[in-house]
Amino acid sequence: MSDSPxxxxxxxxxxxxxxPQVARAEGAALxxxxxxxxIDAISSWWVTTHGHCHPRIMAAVAEQAGRLDQIIFAGWTHEPAEAVAQGLRAVMPPELTRVFFSDSGSTSVEVALKMALGFWAxxxxxxxxILVLEHSYHGDTIGAMSVGARGVFNAAYAPLLFDVGTIPFPAESAEQACLDALEAECAAGVVAAFIVEPLVLGAGGMLVYSAEVLVEMAAICARHGVLFIADEVMTGWGRTGTLLACEQAGVVPxxxxxxxxxxxxxxxxxxxxxREPIYAAHWSADRARMFFHSSSYTANPIACAAAAANLAIWRDEPVGERVATLAARQAERLAAAATLPNVANPRALGTIAAFDIxxxxxGYLSDLAPRLLAHFREAGVLLRPLGNTLYVMPPYCIGEDDLDAIWSEIGRAVATIA
Incomplete structure (x- = not known):
């Protein structure tokens, strides 16, 4: 037993x-x-975009912490939240008119599902x-687990999960099967919403599918009046090469x-x-029709200050160029890794590069992942395999030397462990 509680x-x-205990971080390093x-090769679980402790974000957090730390958001507001909402309206599709705050990717999905069901009710x-895509992952709260793939990671909680319809993953050989299944489900007239991770399924194994399929999935939903939910928790903010993955398909969820x-x-x-009709379905003089969702820290002012600073970085700095540069560097290194023995199904999308061993x-519970984890931990690289899938998703600020070191260690790991 560990001494730590x-x-x-x-x-x-x-x-x-x-x-290991991490004491500080800067840029792409812990x-x-x-x-x-x-070297942080996975952006500390896909969150760190511009680099750790970015000066503009840290300054905004420090300044806000001395002004307003927390306030109930039910019936009250504050400047950082208003700035974030207006900033999002400026960069996100104009059809998305309403902004509801929460505190994590899982809860943003819970909110989306409740919005969809409330809309129809x-x-x-x-x-x-609710329809979901095979192999998908949307979080670890109850609703989010319900719309994700079922397996060993949520089998113990099966009695809590609600039933969903699962659409086959649109691998190249199964694109039409995916679209036909979605069409059949939506045509039944009882589907409230279809939720997807656009273009790449993260925790499901960094599985990539085409923008053309995403276009068709959105069109099928629109044709049958089914709400289309895009979970861009991982794919958003440049990871796939554009601000949103949906942009590459011209799709607005x-x-x-x-x-x-x-x-x-x-x-x-x-x-x-x-979109506005979803908000309008909850707008009423009848209090029973309000949107019943919140948490104590909804739109926390300090967190909103950090988000406002992030939006300013996207406005003022050449983030798109950094993303494009990193994407090209990742593609080069993945191409080299693809020649190694035991490397299968190499794939890349934007700054994400992955392959299977x-x-x-x-499988997910084999001893391969723990052995790889140990190798990378000892080598000074933060990489966390998904079963037999290795992927690299670093902060956009990462330098050539650090990127070379990551891929060199990957080569050693594949040669000595796989």
């Missing part, structure tokens, strides 16, 4: 694996309490079925979920944006 997420403490420098229409990079990864914050019995 902390229970860490997605960690089997019974394995006795070391848990520094441990014992003086080691660790307030219209008096019996639509209640009915409801959009954002978190992670919303504050540049500095502090927790999320928003769910919605082709070894027998390499």
């Amino acid at each position: 902390i229970w860490h997420p997605f960690t089997q403490h019974g394995l006795g694996e070391p848990i 520094y441990t309490a014992d003086g080691r420098r660790i 307030n219209r008096g229409e019996p639509r209640h079925r 009915d409801i959009l979920c954002l978190s992670k990079g919303l504050t540049g990864g500095a502090v927790p914050l999320a928003v769910t944006m919605a 082709a070894v027998p019995d390499a």
Whole structure:
């Protein structure tokens, strides 16, 4: 048993694996309490975009902390929240007119699902079925787990999860099967919403599908009046090469979920944006039709200050150029890695590069991932495989030397472990 009382997420403490203590961070590097420098190859679980402790974001947080730390957001407002909402309206699709704050990706999804069901309930229409994409992941709260893939990670909680319709993942050989299944489900007339991770499924294994399929999925939903929810918690803020993944398909969802990079990864914050008819369905003199959702820290002023600073960075600095440069560098290194033995299905989208390690019995709970984790931990690289899938998703500020070091260690790991 550990001396620490902390229970860490997605960690089997019974394995006795070391848990390094990080003392500080800067740019693309973490520094441990014992003086080691660790390259952050996964943006600290996909959140850090511009780099750790970005001066503009840190200054905004410090300034706001001395002015207003927290205020109830039910019936009250504050300047940082108004700035974020207006800033989002300026850069997100104009059809998304309403901004609802929450505190994490999972809760932004919970909010989206409740918005969709509330929309139909307030219209008096019996639509209640939710459709999801095979292999998807949308978070670890109950509603978010319900609309994600079922497996060992949520089997114990099955009695809590509601039933959903699952659409086949649109791999190249299954694109039409995906679209046909979606058409059939939507035609039944009881589907409230379809939720997707646009273009790439993150925790499901960095599975990539085409923009053309995303276009068709959105069109099918529109044809049958089904609300289209885009979970851009991971894919947003430049990860796929554009501000939103949906941009690459010219698709505007009915409801959009954002978190992670919303504050540049500095502090927790999320928003769910919605088209005006969804807001209007809840607008009434009847208090029973209000949107019943909140948390104590909704639109926390300090978190909103960080998000406002992030939006300013996107406005004032050449973030798009940094994303494009990193995407090109990642593609080059992935192409080289693809020639290694046991490397299968190399794939890249924007700043995300991934491949599978082709070894027998390499499922999610095999010993491959722990062995890889140990290798990278000792080598000074933060990489966290998804079963037999290795991926690199670093902050946009990462330098050539650090990127080279990451991919060099990947090459060693594939050669010595796989």
